Amino acid sequence: MPAAQLQGGFAGPVIIAEEYPVNLSGAFSRLEIADAEGNIYSYDNAEGTGTYYPGMLVQTYEFDDLTVDLRLIFGSDRTALVRTEITNKTEEPMELTLRWKGDMYSNYGDEYTLMENSLESTEDGVQVNFREVRSTWSYLMTDEVKFNVRHDIPVETTAGGDTYVTTAVDPVALDAGAAFTTWSAESYTFTAEEAEEEKALAADMLANGETCFQESADRWNGYLATIEKDDTQVGKQYKKAAVKAIETMMTNYKSAAGDLLHGGVVPSMSYMWFIGLWAWDSWKQVVGMAKYNPDAAIENVRSIFDYQIQEDDEVRPQDAGAIIDCIFYNKGPERGGDGGNWNERNSKPPLAAWAVYNAYIESGDTEFLEEMYPKLVAYHNWWYTNRDVDGNGVAEYGGMVHDSHYQYDENGELVLDENGNPMVDAEAVIEAAAWESGMDNAPRFDVSGNGPDDVGTLVYEVKNDEGQVVGYTINQESVDLNSYLYAEKGFLKAMAEELGLEEDAAKYEEEAAALRDYINTYMYDEETGFYYDLQINEDGSEKKLLVNRGKGCEGWLPLWAKVADQEQADQVVEKMMDEECFNLTVPLPVTSKDNDMFEADKYWRGPVWLDQAMYGIEGMKNYGYDAEAKELVEKMFQNAEGLLGDGPIRENYNPLTGEGLHTKNFSWSAACFYLMYENVLAGDGTTCQTGIE
Known part of the structure; x- marks a missing residue:
C-alpha cells in the first residue's frame, strides 16, 4: 500500500534547480474521487498496491465498487505523462466528480531558505512560477523556470498560497462495468523557449497517450533485451540485478540543459552534489550503456568532449587537449558562469579511448569514430606534455x-x-x-x-x-595511470587501423612496447608479487618502488591493460584470491586487507568500488583465470547488500560485511555490475583493448 501522503498520486516531483535536486512537493497532484452525493472515496478503504516497472510507476486501488489505476511514464525529457483509469465494478451506472489536489514546498536546504515560488491557475491545469535565486551551494533558479500540470479534459483550478485544487468541469458518467481514462502531463522547463516547445509536446501526448505509453514500453523492452536474450542458466536473481543496473543508469540520465550541451549520466540523483557530469564516471557509464543504448552512450561522450581544452582557449591554452574533471549546468566564474561545482583543477584518468572504442564496437558508427579519433589523440598527447615532469614517457x-x-x-x-x-x-x-x-x-x-x-x-x-x-x-609515476595509457595506446592503434592510419598504428605499438617494459621493470616487486607506484625525483634519476604504502587495486591494472607477462599475472592473481588480501566477503577492495592503511568503510582506503573490481575481474580473464573471475563475481553479487533484493545499488561496499556505503543509486556501480553480468555471468568477454596483445 502506498504511504498515506502518496495515495492517489506519485511522489514529488524532484526538480533540478540547475545543479541540485529539490523536492517541489511530497505529492504535487493527488486524485480525489467523489460520488454523486459528494462522498469522498477514502484510499484507506481500498486495497492499494504500488509497483515500479522498468520505465513506469503504477498505483492500483481496489474499492468495493471501483478500480482506480494510475500509471506514470516519461513522454519526453521534460514531461511525465500520467494515465488515470477508473473502472465501475458494479452492475449499476454511477456518476463521479474528479479533483486533483496538491501543495508545494516553499523552502529549500537545511536552513529552510524561502524559494518564493507561487501557484497560478491555467486554462488546462496549474502552473508553478519560480523567482530568481542564485544560491551557489544549494539552489540555482531563474524566473523563466516553470512547472506545469495539464489535463486532457476541461478543468477549473483554484490556487491560493501553497495549495491548489483542479476540478473536472463535467462529472464522469460510468455505465455498469465501463471504464473512463483521462491523461495529465507534468512538465518542468528551464527557459521560456523550452516552455513553449514542451507545451506543444504535452498537447500531443495528451491527445496520443496510448501511443506514448507503447513507445515507452518498446524503448524499455529494447534496453532489457540485452538481458532477456541470454539463454544460459543464469539465476533469475542475477538477471534482476542486471535490470536494476539498467534502471539505475537510465534514471540518472539527464538531457542537455544549460551549459551541458549534450545529455549524460550523472553519478546519482540521490545526492545533492552529484548532479553534474564527471569525466571518469562518464567513461564507465558509456561502456555500460553502449550495450543497450548506444545512442545515449555516444551522446554522453560528446557531452564531456564539448569542453575539451583547445589551443585558443581563453583560460588555459597551455592545457590544449585536456579533458577537465567535471562539468555542470553552469560554468565556473573563470568562464563567466556563477556555478561552484564546475572543476578545472585537474583531469581524470585516461579512459576516454576505452569508452569511445566500446561505444563504436556496439554501435558500428564509423563517423563517430572518425569524429573522436583526433580528439582522443590530443588528450593522449596532453598527458605527456603536461604530466611527465622528467620527459621519460611515463606520466604522473x-x-x-x-x-x-x-x-x-x-x-x-x-x-x-x-x-x-x-x-x-x-x-x-x-x-x-x-x-x-x-x-x-x-x-x-x-x-x-x-x-x-x-x-x-x-x-x-x-x-x-x-x-x-x-x-x-x-613525485610518483602511478602504475594505474600508465596502465590506462598503455591500454589507450592499444585502443588508439585499433582505431587507427579501422581508419586506415597505418603510421599512427605503428607509432602506438612502438610506444606501448617501451611503456610495457618500463612498467614491468620498475613498477613490479618480485618479492611481494605485485605492482606499485614508483616514487621519483624531479629529473627521474632516483626511483623508489612504494611497496611500503601497501597493496591496492592499482596493482592489478597492468593485467587489465595486458601489460603484465604471465608469470607476473600469476603472482598478482594469487594475491587477488588470497583471503588475507583481496578475496573478502565482497572481494577486490581498493586496499588490501593486509595493508596497514586499510579501513573497510573509508572511501578509497578500503571499500569495494565496482569499477576497480571489474578491472580486476577482466584482468584475471585476460590471463586465463576465467573460473576464478566468475567465482569472485558471484561472490560480489551474492554479498553486496541489497543487490539481489530491493536495495539500491551503492557507491561502494564494505568488503568485510557487504554493507552498502555512501551514495545510493550510483551509476558507475550499476554500469560495472551490468557489464560483469553480461561478460562473466551470462557471457564470456571483456571490454579490454585488443590492439596490442
Missing part, C-alpha cells in the same frame, strides 16, 4: 595551473616568491592530483608517506620548452 598525476593551487595571505592576496611568481600550495596540488587519479583519499597519496624512508608526496612544476609552467605533478 597532478594538477592544472589554477588559482586554487596558489598560496594566499590572511587578506586573500596572492603570496609571491622573490621573482614575483605565485607561491604554489603543495597540499592543494596534491589534493587535485588525488582527484585526478579518481581515488580521492587513497593511502598511496598520503602527504606524509608511510615509513622512515618515504619522503612523502611532493609537488613538481612541469614546464614547456619556453620555461613556462604548464602544470604540476606529484
Whole structure:
C-alpha cells in the first residue's frame, strides 16, 4: 500500500534547480474521487498496491465498487505523462466528480531558505512560477523556470498560497462495468523557449497517450533485451540485478540543459552534489550503456568532449587537449558562469579511448569514430606534455595551473616568491592530483608517506620548452595511470587501423612496447608479487618502488591493460584470491586487507568500488583465470547488500560485511555490475583493448 501522503498520486516531483535536486512537493497532484452525493472515496478503504516497472510507476486501488489505476511514464525529457483509469465494478451506472489536489514546498536546504515560488491557475491545469535565486551551494533558479500540470479534459483550478485544487468541469458518467481514462502531463522547463516547445509536446501526448505509453514500453523492452536474450542458466536473481543496473543508469540520465550541451549520466540523483557530469564516471557509464543504448552512450561522450581544452582557449591554452574533471549546468566564474561545482583543477584518468572504442564496437558508427579519433589523440598527447615532469614517457598525476593551487595571505592576496611568481600550495596540488587519479583519499597519496624512508608526496612544476609552467605533478609515476595509457595506446592503434592510419598504428605499438617494459621493470616487486607506484625525483634519476604504502587495486591494472607477462599475472592473481588480501566477503577492495592503511568503510582506503573490481575481474580473464573471475563475481553479487533484493545499488561496499556505503543509486556501480553480468555471468568477454596483445 502506498504511504498515506502518496495515495492517489506519485511522489514529488524532484526538480533540478540547475545543479541540485529539490523536492517541489511530497505529492504535487493527488486524485480525489467523489460520488454523486459528494462522498469522498477514502484510499484507506481500498486495497492499494504500488509497483515500479522498468520505465513506469503504477498505483492500483481496489474499492468495493471501483478500480482506480494510475500509471506514470516519461513522454519526453521534460514531461511525465500520467494515465488515470477508473473502472465501475458494479452492475449499476454511477456518476463521479474528479479533483486533483496538491501543495508545494516553499523552502529549500537545511536552513529552510524561502524559494518564493507561487501557484497560478491555467486554462488546462496549474502552473508553478519560480523567482530568481542564485544560491551557489544549494539552489540555482531563474524566473523563466516553470512547472506545469495539464489535463486532457476541461478543468477549473483554484490556487491560493501553497495549495491548489483542479476540478473536472463535467462529472464522469460510468455505465455498469465501463471504464473512463483521462491523461495529465507534468512538465518542468528551464527557459521560456523550452516552455513553449514542451507545451506543444504535452498537447500531443495528451491527445496520443496510448501511443506514448507503447513507445515507452518498446524503448524499455529494447534496453532489457540485452538481458532477456541470454539463454544460459543464469539465476533469475542475477538477471534482476542486471535490470536494476539498467534502471539505475537510465534514471540518472539527464538531457542537455544549460551549459551541458549534450545529455549524460550523472553519478546519482540521490545526492545533492552529484548532479553534474564527471569525466571518469562518464567513461564507465558509456561502456555500460553502449550495450543497450548506444545512442545515449555516444551522446554522453560528446557531452564531456564539448569542453575539451583547445589551443585558443581563453583560460588555459597551455592545457590544449585536456579533458577537465567535471562539468555542470553552469560554468565556473573563470568562464563567466556563477556555478561552484564546475572543476578545472585537474583531469581524470585516461579512459576516454576505452569508452569511445566500446561505444563504436556496439554501435558500428564509423563517423563517430572518425569524429573522436583526433580528439582522443590530443588528450593522449596532453598527458605527456603536461604530466611527465622528467620527459621519460611515463606520466604522473597532478594538477592544472589554477588559482586554487596558489598560496594566499590572511587578506586573500596572492603570496609571491622573490621573482614575483605565485607561491604554489603543495597540499592543494596534491589534493587535485588525488582527484585526478579518481581515488580521492587513497593511502598511496598520503602527504606524509608511510615509513622512515618515504619522503612523502611532493609537488613538481612541469614546464614547456619556453620555461613556462604548464602544470604540476606529484613525485610518483602511478602504475594505474600508465596502465590506462598503455591500454589507450592499444585502443588508439585499433582505431587507427579501422581508419586506415597505418603510421599512427605503428607509432602506438612502438610506444606501448617501451611503456610495457618500463612498467614491468620498475613498477613490479618480485618479492611481494605485485605492482606499485614508483616514487621519483624531479629529473627521474632516483626511483623508489612504494611497496611500503601497501597493496591496492592499482596493482592489478597492468593485467587489465595486458601489460603484465604471465608469470607476473600469476603472482598478482594469487594475491587477488588470497583471503588475507583481496578475496573478502565482497572481494577486490581498493586496499588490501593486509595493508596497514586499510579501513573497510573509508572511501578509497578500503571499500569495494565496482569499477576497480571489474578491472580486476577482466584482468584475471585476460590471463586465463576465467573460473576464478566468475567465482569472485558471484561472490560480489551474492554479498553486496541489497543487490539481489530491493536495495539500491551503492557507491561502494564494505568488503568485510557487504554493507552498502555512501551514495545510493550510483551509476558507475550499476554500469560495472551490468557489464560483469553480461561478460562473466551470462557471457564470456571483456571490454579490454585488443590492439596490442
